[in-house]
Amino acid sequence: MDTSCNLLLLLMFLHYAVGFTNSCVKILPDSSSNIVLEVGKDFTATCHLLEGSDYTSDDIEWISENGSIPKQSYRRINETAVSVTVNIDSDLNGWLKCRAAKQSLSFVPPCVYGISLHAGYPPLKPTNLSCIAVQEDKDISPNLNCSWDPGSRNPLIDTTYTVYANVLGTFQKHKAECNQHLARSCVVNLETFPIHMILKVWVEVKNALGSEQSELQNDSSYFAKPNPPLNVQVLAEVNIPTSLMVTWKHPIDRTIMKLSYAIRYRKAASDVWIEVPESFTRGYIESFRLQSLEPYTEYVVQMRCIGESKSSYWSDWSLSVTNSTAEAKPASAPDLWRIIQPTANNRNVTLIWKDPVKANGKILSYNLSINQGYKMFESPSIKANTHSQMYSMELPPGKMANIEITAFNSVGASPKASLFIPGSDKELPGVEDMSWSVLDGKPEPKLQVKWTAVLPPRPTLHLSEYLLEWVKITQSVHQTELQVGWQRVPKNLTITTLNADLEKFKRYNISVYPIYKNHSGHRLFQAGRPVTRPAYIQQGTPIEGPTVKVKKSKKNSAELTWDEIPLDSQRGFITNYTIFYAIGNTKQWKSVTVDPNVHSHVLTDLASETDYVVNVLVSTEAGSFKGTDCTFKTMKYGDGEVEVIVVVVCLGFLFLTVFIIMFCLRKREVIKKMLWPQVPDPSDSSIAHWSPDFPIKADLPKEDVSVVEVDVFDGKSLCEEEKGVLPLKKDKYLSEEHSSGIGGSSCMSSPRHSVSDSDEGDSGQTTSSTVQYSTVLGSGYKGQTPSHQPPAFARSESTQPLLDCEEHPDHLNESQSRSSYFRRGRELEPGVLAPECDGGSLTFCPVQEEEVSPVTEEPPASALSYMPQKSGYRPQ
Numbered sequence: 001m002d003t004s005c006n007l008l009l010l011l012m013f014l015h016y017a018v019g020f021t022n023s024c025v026k027i028l029p030d031s032s033s034n035i036v037l038e039v040g041k042d043f044t045a046t047c048h049l050l051e052g053s054d055y056t057s058d059d060i061e062w063i064s065e066n067g068s069i070p071k072q073s074y075r076r077i078n079e080t081a082v083s084v085t086v087n088i089d090s091d092l093n094g095w096l097k098c099r100a101a102k103q104s105l106s107f108v109p110p111c112v113y114g115i116s117l118h119a120g121y122p123p124l125k126p127t128n129l130s131c132i133a134v135q136e137d138k139d140i141s142p143n144l145n146c147s148w149d150p151g152s153r154n155p156l157i158d159t160t161y162t163v164y165a166n167v168l169g170t171f172q173k174h175k176a177e178c179n180q181h182l183a184r185s186c187v188v189n190l191e192t193f194p195i196h197m198i199l200k201v202w203v204e205v206k207n208a209l210g211s212e213q214s215e216l217q218n219d220s221s222y223f224a225k226p227n228p229p230l231n232v233q234v235l236a237e238v239n240i241p242t243s244l245m246v247t248w249k250h251p252i253d254r255t256i257m258k259l260s261y262a263i264r265y266r267k268a269a270s271d272v273w274i275e276v277p278e279s280f281t282r283g284y285i286e287s288f289r290l291q292s293l294e295p296y297t298e299y300v301v302q303m304r305c306i307g308e309s310k311s312s313y314w315s316d317w318s319l320s321v322t323n324s325t326a327e328a329k330p331a332s333a334p335d336l337w338r339i340i341q342p343t344a345n346n347r348n349v350t351l352i353w354k355d356p357v358k359a360n361g362k363i364l365s366y367n368l369s370i371n372q373g374y375k376m377f378e379s380p381s382i383k384a385n386t387h388s389q390m391y392s393m394e395l396p397p398g399k400m401a402n403i404e405i406t407a408f409n410s411v412g413a414s415p416k417a418s419l420f421i422p423g424s425d426k427e428l429p430g431v432e433d434m435s436w437s438v439l440d441g442k443p444e445p446k447l448q449v450k451w452t453a454v455l456p457p458r459p460t461l462h463l464s465e466y467l468l469e470w471v472k473i474t475q476s477v478h479q480t481e482l483q484v485g486w487q488r489v490p491k492n493l494t495i496t497t498l499n500a501d502l503e504k505f506k507r508y509n510i511s512v513y514p515i516y517k518n519h520s521g522h523r524l525f526q527a528g529r530p531v532t533r534p535a536y537i538q539q540g541t542p543i544e545g546p547t548v549k550v551k552k553s554k555k556n557s558a559e560l561t562w563d564e565i566p567l568d569s570q571r572g573f574i575t576n577y578t579i580f581y582a583i584g585n586t587k588q589w590k591s592v593t594v595d596p597n598v599h600s601h602v603l604t605d606l607a608s609e610t611d612y613v614v615n616v617l618v619s620t621e622a623g624s625f626k627g628t629d630c631t632f633k634t635m636k637y638g639d640g641e642v643e644v645i646v647v648v649v650c651l652g653f654l655f656l657t658v659f660i661i662m663f664c665l666r667k668r669e670v671i672k673k674m675l676w677p678q679v680p681d682p683s684d685s686s687i688a689h690w691s692p693d694f695p696i697k698a699d700l701p702k703e704d705v706s707v708v709e710v711d712v713f714d715g716k717s718l719c720e721e722e723k724g725v726l727p728l729k730k731d732k733y734l735s736e737e738h739s740s741g742i743g744g745s746s747c748m749s750s751p752r753h754s755v756s757d758s759d760e761g762d763s764g765q766t767t768s769s770t771v772q773y774s775t776v777l778g779s780g781y782k783g784q785t786p787s788h789q790p791p792a793f794a795r796s797e798s799t800q801p802l803l804d805c806e807e808h809p810d811h812l813n814e815s816q817s818r819s820s821y822f823r824r825g826r827e828l829e830p831g832v833l834a835p836e837c838d839g840g841s842l843t844f845c846p847v848q849e850e851e852v853s854p855v856t857e858e859p860p861a862s863a864l865s866y867m868p869q870k871s872g873y874r875p876q
Helices: 002-022 641-666 668-675 712-721 726-737
Strands: 025-028 035-038 042-049 060-064 074-076 081-087 094-100 111-120 127-136 143-149 159-167 173-178 185-189 198-207 210-219 230-236 244-249 259-267 287-290 298-307 321-324 335-342 347-354 365-372 375-378 390-395 401-408 417-421 434-439 446-451 461-475 480-490 495-497 508-518 524-527 531-535 548-553 558-562 576-583 590-594 600-603 611-619 624-626 630-633 687-689 771-777 792-798
Touching: 025 094, 025 111, 042 060, 042 094, 042 111, 060 081, 127 198, 127 210, 143 198, 159 185, 173 185, 230 298, 230 321, 244 259, 244 298, 259 287, 335 401, 335 417, 335 461, 335 480, 347 401, 347 417, 365 390, 434 508, 434 531, 446 461, 446 508, 461 524, 548 611, 548 630, 558 611, 576 600, 590 600, 641 668
Parallel strands: 035 111, 417 524
Antiparallel strands: 025 042, 042 081, 060 094, 074 081, 094 111, 127 143, 143 185, 159 173, 159 198, 198 210, 230 244, 244 287, 259 298, 298 321, 335 347, 347 390, 365 375, 365 401, 401 417, 434 446, 446 495, 461 480, 461 508, 508 524, 508 531, 548 558, 558 600, 576 590, 576 611, 611 624, 611 630, 687 792, 771 792
């Protein structure tokens, strides 16, 4: 079974494979190779059934590389032939097949026959055919290099290009095959280049669809290209500053090729070439003089040559040769201008100038003359210096000045340039308005300025031109520098572009001045009043932020100040300032925006006694930059609050003081009793008698009584030794006597308790709540004979508490060696008073020891007795 299947498959393969050449069908036209067809044309093929075939024309089908061809393209010729017509396009490349098959015999393989088709285009005629033979050493090369334009269409099929060259009159034919697809050039070797002969050259292009050719025929010099002139030199002529001499050598011998030359030149600072007319250089020459040149100008010169027939090829340009013309006297005046800076009482005028446009040499010096009214000042020769071509002077506001300047080079002087500066009150009017804009130019943007024309104010004046001035302001921490430039514009223009390379991010002040010319008298040029605008060619982000300071901080507000950042750091027009502030520990920022001309602001609605952080953001059109942070603390009290508190406290204290004073006045009796307690009068108390044998008089003097114990011996000593001292202090003692309503200070009382009754019960009454006031009546007074009346000792009891000196008797001096006495709380020196005892005075006298009568529990024998005395009373 497997063997029979394999055999069947083999038979089917052989039948199908043989069908292309020996099948039951055949295609006409037929070819064993590709059939080349032109794109765009119709192609018709016919399929024939061979004899003995079991198929009919209805069984024929045409198939291309793109699939079955529609039946509408078929044409039935007879029972055994069917043709098909197709339009050839560039995609129709490959097999075109004819297939015969019956659907009822599906198990029988069909008959297939095919032909190979290839679409393409016929060749185009070459155009712009040219052939060149270049100079090698002293001869022309035999290699003829030909080139042409094959056209833009691809033939899609194999195409060959062949170049032929033939010298007429000879049988030599030179050929070169160009093995390139769409070849554009080819080289033909002529073995020897023909001199003074006719040469014919053609190129032939061929493919399966056709052929084309182009040809050239001319004198052999037409095909030759010489080298540039040799040893080209440019020489300056000292006495002729407007010419240069050009010399050269011939590149080839005239027997081979006779040449003519071309010269071109340009200024070194320009890219525009100027060619000398060929008629000026016609002929076999080796030098030429360039004329009408500018003095002291560098020129670049080049040369080339061509065959004399003018129909051949130009040589390449020679290498550039450079030289300068000689100097000449300056042909134009310096460009003079001024900068006026008003001061308090004067005008600071800075004269600036540029070299003459036509300096015609190196400027060596300037001569500047200044005429201020009737005063003529001519400066010495000023050496030219491109870095400081300026002169400063002071001009009073009411004075005018006429300035003239002349430039000098090695040949001579230039014409004068003049400028008139009027008084401050005589300035001429300026333009009406001025604006500027930035033009996006390449490679750098440019600044365009536009203004409104102005009319002369007087008939004697007419508008000469406009002057545009730009001043770059460079502001640093220490100084401000000005860099000035200017250009002049014709009077008929009101818009122009600044011919200056302005720096990015730098501020310029652009000014427009009308320049008037005065025809009366001397022709003076005077500038009108300027119109100035600040400008930037390009703005950027600031590189520095403001430093904010707190000028004054209050309870709920703070005043901030900051300085304008330097111009170099601004890098653009400031659009606004934004103040950011927040409580120090929260960082919840709040902001306030102010105008660009504001440099201080007061923050309000702040919390009292709170730390704040603040900074200022400066902004331009291009971006922003934040300044440094500053911290401050608001006050606890607002304006006037401290003063109010002080006033309220002072008033309260004043009112309290007044109240206390009034209260004290109203309650003075109570206060007096509290501060000075009332001491009972001993004269009003009951007196107990020490001696029952000697009753006391009933009518004793009502005087304040105190008891003082005095040592008898010390008493004597006092009376004897200081008798002369005590009278000096009498007045003092007497003045202190009546200061107390109780007859003296309690310190006058004895520091010890007086002896009361003889029984123990009485002694028990001498407690701290009972004060005993006693009087000892002794005999004798100042040496008098004592009476026989015995001394009496009187005692009164009171509930008044003892005073300090009575409770602390230790503070007294020694009682056994000397006696002490007190009067009104002050310590008295030991002694006695004057012998006289006036009324109301106290008199102390020693009592002799033998004159004192003893009594029961009487005081010691050394005790002294005293009584207060009134006038007219003396002790008995």
